[in-house]
Amino acid sequence: MKVTCPTCGDQEVSPGDVLARVCVDTHASEYHFTCNFCDATVVKTCTQQILEALSSLKVKVDFWTIPRVGPRVHIGADITDSDVLDFREGLNDEERFEQALSDLAW
Ligand SMILES: [Zn+2]
Structure with missing residues (x-):
């Protein structure tokens, strides 16, 4: 051919x-x-x-076939309502927000 x-x-x-x-x-x-x-x-x-x-x-x-990505494994405790509230409060708290950002920085 x-x-x-x-x-x-x-x-x-x-x-x-x-x-x-x-x-x-x-x-x-x-x-x-x-x-x-x-x-x-x-x-x-x-x-x-x-x-x-x-x-x-x-x-x-x-x-x-395209390989399926397996289920995501979540390690740690489940996120609760109070975690979400805490997170929202944290966003309004300049100091904590800055701290969280600098924790993310490499
Ligand atoms: Zn050739």
Whole structure:
């Protein structure tokens, strides 16, 4: 099959040397191959039609999903109403506010 390296131009590679992958979440498709001349890995995004054409040429197609970020782990006591009130008071207290800001500074 014909592929194109942005540096070296058109060339023939065996479909077995091309790998396609599809993101299950976004349906974004791409394929990649190693250039015969400069050895670079060339990645091309492609349409569904091209993907089907690649697949019919026996290019291996991988499916992948975007990794889910696990639940946030909260360490420490739960925030209570009095913490919120204290925080609001703190915002009105210039001195405490300045102190809190300087505590944040590296
Ligand atoms: Zn090349």
